[in-house]
Amino acid sequence: MRLIYLALIPALALGACKKVDSEVDSSSLPEVSVPEMSDATMKEITEKLSSDEFEGRAPGTPGEEKTITYLVDKxxxxxxxxxxxxxxxxxxxxxxISAKNTxxxxxxxxxxxxxxxxERxxxxxxxxxxxxxxxxxxxDVVFVGYGINAPEKGWNDYEGVDVKGKTVIILVNDADFGTESLEGEFGGRAMTYYGRWTYKFEEAARxxxxxxxxxxxxxxxxYGWNVVESSWTGPQFYAQTANGGADQTKVNGWIQKAVAEKLFSAAGQDLNKAMAAAKTKGFKAVDLGMKASLSFENEFAKKDSKNVIGILKGAKRPDEYVLYTAHWDHLGRCTAAPDGDDICNGAVDNATGTAALVALAEAFKKQGAPDRSVIFLAVTAEESGLLGSKYYAENPVYPLSKTxxxxxxxxxxxxxxxxxLTVIGKGKSQLDAYVAAAAKIEGRTPDAEPTPEKGFYYRSDHFSFAKLGVPMVYFEGGDDLVNGGKSAGEAAAKDYTENRYHGPKDEYNxxxxxxxxxxxxxxxxQVGRMLAMTDTWPNWNEGDEFRATRDKSRAEK
Structure with a gap:
């Protein structure tokens, strides 16, 4: 996943693109009736995919073969x-790639x-x-703050230091973390892609x-260290490259904060002071005067995993597409729970989303084909860095300019x-109008995410399409529960994150x-059906980081 730096494209190039640049008024969107939707389908598929029989649905395993065969049947x-x-x-x-003898x-x-x-x-x-x-x-060990090189912001944590062949120590998130407002160099409280671990490893390699x-x-x-440990140990999957990853760092990893505190103390430095200094523009990297050593052996094998794709062809404009995505994969076998259970079943994450693809397909078929074609895409290797969605977005079966x-x-x-309901990345695109229209029908309020500092917009498969210009919306059930309000919603989310997320206890109940x-x-x-029944081409809002790429894509069409 590489960050795409976007240059604005003149809007006049879009003159021939039907309605691409118009504002979308939620009141003008078509009303759609919702057929009865099957909770039996949701329960059956979620329970099946998260059973021990599927061994945690890791790519390249017997669990994948069972998963994709089952999905095709459904x-x-x-x-x-x-x-x-x-x-x-x-x-x-x-x-x-599987490490051993670390x-x-x-x-x-x-x-x-x-x-x-x-280790661990x-x-x-x-x-x-x-x-x-x-x-x-x-x-040689060098502290590079947040590890950000953002020329458009005049921010470079690597300025004046040569880290070739060295070990860089990096802070997670970005320099605005802890800000209460959404104002700041890096979006204030809201994490930008510069705050994601993916970006930090990419920049260190560069x-x-x-x-x-x-x-x-x-x-x-x-998330806690338990999530890091379960996600970053055992077999890891990466996209195949022509050079076998030779342009990447030798080692990417995480250290506990307590380890960093001991390292800085031994170097005569104070970690808390260094963290505070890293938040300021003009921060200078610090050579800690320490040397790092680490070795491990690898077993590696090239494998073809699979995205699963189904389509309901449109009745009027079959060469225009609406996309539903969910990832079918999970972590496979992982760090065992105290009871010895070492299968990360991924019931909530993301057997539920995969089941929803089937339930939605059933509903669309029952209601009849909409004007545009609808693609149902179950992608692989989301847990390995959005690899399946990234591969489709870069090698689309259906043109992104027509999606x-x-x-x-x-x-x-x-x-x-x-x-x-919680809209991740609310305010980014004109698809917000579709969400607002659907929410109004259902008597619900579309709220912005309460924790933008967690960077959820960059952590799931919609991002692979967004960075190549396709407007994508990602929302979740809200945190203001009918029974218990926001306090109950926050408690439930905390319980899931701490006790089940990316662990063996994310099981069907x-x-x-x-x-x-x-x-x-x-x-x-409703959101997908409305989009499939209109002739509009929603865009990213003016000034959004993905707008120029969409403008260029539609203009070239």
Whole structure:
């Protein structure tokens, strides 16, 4: 996932693009009736996909074969046609890399004194390079603050320092973290892509670093060390590249904040003061006067995983498309729970979203084909860095310039009915009008996400399409519950994040309350159906980071 720096394209190039630049008035959108939607479908598919039989649905495993075979059967049963010619699949070339015999991570000072830290407990480390042995030895350690190089903002944490062959220590999130407002160099409280770990590793590689280690701090990371440990150990999947990842850092990883505190103390530095300094423009990287060493061996294999694609062809404009996406994959086998359970079943994340693709397909078929074609795309390797959606977006079966927009579904809330809904990235695109219209019909309020500092807009598959210009909307069940209000919603979200997210206990529960799920599903249906019944081409709002790419795409069409 590479950040695309967008240059504005003159709007006059869009003169021939029908309605692409017009504002979308929610009151002018077509009314759509919602057929009865099957909670039986949702329950059956969610329970099946998250059963131990599917082994956590990791790409390239028997669990994948079972998953994609099952999905094709369900897509057929819903009345869809194969979405890639006569095939239901799009191959996604991946490489699986599994580290073994990982050494301790050691830091050695100028006086020869060293500190040693244990894998999993203190750090996690992987490589994107297809090399049988990774060996970082006596690499100079440099603190580079947030690791951001943003020329358009006049911000460069690497300015004046050469980190080639060195180990960089990086803060998670971006320099505005902790700001209450949405004003600031990096969107204030709202995380930008510069705050995501993906960007930080990409930039470290561009700078020539040998290793990049992010300091885990729970609040700005938005999840605990347990999530890092389960996600960054065991087999890891990456996109296949012509050079086998040779242009990447040797090591990418995370260290506990307590490890960073000991490292800075040994270097005669204060971590808290260094973190404060990193928030200011003009921050200068700090050579800690320490050397890092780490080694591990790798087993790697190239594998084709698969996106699953079904289509309901449009009745009037079949060469225009509306997209529904959800990721079918999860983490497979992971760090075991205290009871020995080591299967990350991914029931909520994202068997629920995958089940929703089928339930929506059934509803669309029941209601009859809309004007535009509707694509139902179950993507692979979201948990490995949005790799399946990224591959489709860069190698689209259906042109992105002819894709009017789309809806992404990732983890339905099992907390019951909510008075509101949470729109991730609210205010970015004209698809907000479609969400507002659907919410009004259902008597719900579309609210902006309450925790924009967590960067959810950059953490799911809609981002792969957004950065290539396709307007995508991603919303979730709200946090203001009918029973218990916001306090109950916040407590439920906290409980899921701390006890089930990316862990073995994200399992199907027969006692779940499905009322909120089905209410959300109605909204997903209405937004997609309205978009499929109009001839408008929603755009990103003026000034949004993705606007220029969409303008160019539509103009070229």
């Amino acid at each position: 897509f057929k049963g819903a009345g869809l046609e194969p979405g890639n010619g006569d095939s239901w699949f799009q191959n996604v070339p991946l490489v699986e 050494s301790p991570l050691t830091f050695t000072g100028k006086d020869g004194a060293s500190m040693s830290f244990a 407990k203190d750090f996690v480390a992987v490589t994107y390079q297809e090399q049988p042995k990774i060996d970082v030895k006596d690499s 700078q020539g670093a040998a290793a990049a280690l992010i300091i885990h701090d729970e609040a700005p990371a938005a 009017a927009g789309g809806v992404n579904m990732d983890a339905f809330s099992m907390t019951g009915l909510a008075k509101n 027969p006692n779940w309350d499905w009322s909120g799920v089905m209410a959300d599903l109605r909204l997903y249906y």
